[in-house]
Amino acid sequence: MIDMMPATEEAAADIIRGHAAAGRPIAIYGGNTRSGLGSQLAGMDRLRSAGLSGVVAYNPGEMVMSVRAGTPLAEVEAALEENGQMMAFEPMDHRPAMGTSGVPTIGGIFAANVSGPRRFVAGAARDSLLGVRFINGKGELIAAGGRVMKNVTGLDLVKLMAGSQGTLGFLTEVTFKVLPRPKASATIVVSGLNDPQAAAAMATAMSLPVEVSGAAHLPQTVKARFLGGALPEGEATVLRLEGLEASVAVRADKLAADMERFGAVSKIRNEQSHVLWREIRDVMPYADGTQRPLWRVSVAPTAGHQLVAALRLEAGVDAYYDWQGGLVWMRMEADAEADALRRYIKALGGGHATLIRASDRVRSAVAAFEPLDPAVALLSRHVKEKLDPKGIFNPGKMTGAAS
Structure with a gap:
């Protein structure tokens, strides 16, 4: 070489x-x-x-x-x-x-x-x-x-x-x-929502005229691995706002008021907000030094939590959601479960899954990228x-x- x-x-x-x-x-x-x-x-x-x-x-x-x-x-x-x-x-x-x-x-x-x-x-x-x-x-x-x-x-x-x-x-x-670059950043945290409730809350937030630039849901299994465990009790549904300081403050108040119908609301500002979204971006909960299979799955925002629920019936799965639920970072506890994962993705309307991390044994047996449609x-x-x-x-x- x-x-x-x-x-x-x-x-x-x-x-x-x-x-x-x-x-x-x-x-x-x-x-x-x-x-x-x-x-x-x-x-x-x-x-x-x-x-x-x-x-x-x-x-x-x-x-x-x-x-x-x-x-x-x-x-x-x-x-x-x-x-x-x-x-x-x-x-x-x-x-x-x-x-x-x-x-x-x-x-x-x-x-x-x-x-x-x-x-x-x-x-x-x-x-x-x-x-x-x-x-x-x-x-x-x-x-x-x-x-x-x-x-x-x-x-x-x-x-x-x-x-x-x-x-x-x-x-x-x-x-x-x-x-x-935005001058200011704030994150609204809605606590205690399960996966379907979080999907509904994120969809509502995206429909409001507040310009949400980040929407993620952190289930209880991963929530403590963000911000050094400083997020409020319960699952965390996080919604980011960016822009000028005064604009972010007004929009954050409006979004927080609207999210109160879903659960307890709190706010994270500027540096803590930047750190949280960097950790979400870099998949820090699964930076665990292991070779347990890690998948990056892209589906429709309403299908993400359904995919995870279906897989949990037959495999050990840990996951969190970005892109309003449309991006699922999914770590398997043992086998990669590629066939089941791709079967459920197809049943839920389509999408794709990429095997980001695995042992050499698993990589030799599992296609890392979603198989292409024959015409493509x-x-x-x-x-x-x-x-x-x-x-x-x-x-x-x-x-x-x-x-």
Whole structure:
């Protein structure tokens, strides 16, 4: 195995052309913080983007940033924070839950379409992505979107690269939009609701003209693992508001008054609110140092609690809910229960499940990504053949639906 970290696009293209000519597979990596997700790539030569680092262009007034793919995420966030801006999709850090190390990179964020609690109102990572530069499986440099609008392939390459998990090309640069960072944050906590009651409360909150930017439910089994156990007694249904200080205060009072019909209400402000949502984002309850199977499940908001209830009839399950109940973080106590999980997802109207963490034994037996519909799978193969005709990029690591 050779570990390669080119410092220029030309050097990366040379490496890829050499592997394509030899028919030799190559594993694409960013900061290696999601190692183990999907099929195992052990033993292959590794092409890493970490040598391609730095901000290419950033005009805060235009709210657009162009960055080389290997740039550490922390460096990007620091530059944005200095100008009072942020990435609206709130990318999570997989390291705590997956037990990995490494440094998250901006290219890796977009390659995996990583999004956090604000996703259900602000869109996913791919919705912020404006342009990409990448090298395809023939060693050709391709620019699409952003400052270069010409696209001769007939494909929306920008959207295709987001969530492709390194199977279509080696990202070298990304251009994306940013937004002003909220001046204040407050979280309304409704205590003591069971899962169905919480789903009803979150749906009501989302229907109010208060601009909720986060809606999660933390059952009793996980609630004590947030904010160092400082949340009020009982299950916690948490609703985030962001914006100017005065606006947040008024909207928080309105939301709290409306939520009192569901249960006891309390408020968390600013720094504590930021910490809570960071813990929700990074799946901190399941950062337990184990390899117990951890699933990321996306379904309709009304179906999340029904899915968990159905699975509990035949498996040991611990779970909490984000995205108004539409994102379920689910840890299995023993087996992965993939067949039952995907059967119930289909019965409840569809969605997808991604196996985020598991032992090597489980990973070898369970598909990490949701199997694609046959028509979508056929289209995906055609796209793969067009961009990577020799199939050298992350072979076997097929991606399913991404949200």
